[in-house]
Amino acid sequence: MKIFNMSSQMNYVILIKDHILTESNYVDRRRNIKLLLTAEGLMFVIEDEELSFLDTMDGEEKVAYELFQQNNSKAKLLILNSIDKTIKDSVKDLSFVKDMLEELKKLYGRQNKHAHHQLVTLLHSTKMTPGISLIDHVMKLYNFFQELEAMEISFKLNYKTNVILYSLPQEIDKSFICNYNMNKIP
Structure with a gap:
């Protein structure tokens, strides 16, 4: 003890x-x-x-x-x-x-x-940049959500998924969303 x-x-x-x-x-x-x-x-x-x-x-x-x-x-x-x-x-x-x-x-x-507003703005304006892996990009967005949840602001999984999908470039976006929708990934 x-x-x-x-x-x-x-x-x-x-x-x-x-x-x-x-x-x-x-x-x-x-x-x-x-x-x-x-x-x-x-x-x-x-x-x-x-x-x-x-x-x-x-x-x-x-x-x-x-x-x-x-x-x-x-x-x-x-x-x-x-x-x-x-x-x-x-x-x-x-x-x-x-x-x-x-x-x-x-x-x-x-x-x-103010911090909430800054994080939400950053979350919605973040796009995947060339040279960064998909998992690193998703983890970056995940960390933004974690910071917001630490402020006692929660989001539904569907909303989080849409924000992440919206942030992907078109080349990944089309194939990934098609695969996502066909497989009904939660």
């Missing part, structure tokens, strides 16, 4: 140290913060409802509340350590991680829309 903890701590240090949230890298940091919370088993603190302490709680509810608060504090520290000092001031006083992430989204989420 100690080996896992040391290894995961080293990965966190790398994620945090080399990838501090600044005003210009919100999209990447948001993804990395979610990966970090997932690796630590803390995603539930942003997905579940916040628990409020009530005097009428029984023993089991109090334990659940304390566990939530403990995990929320741990997630909050991870996030605060992964953002630039100038940004920390805008979120450090918020009690819940969910609120911190919402505030960061309000402050820097517009970049997400």
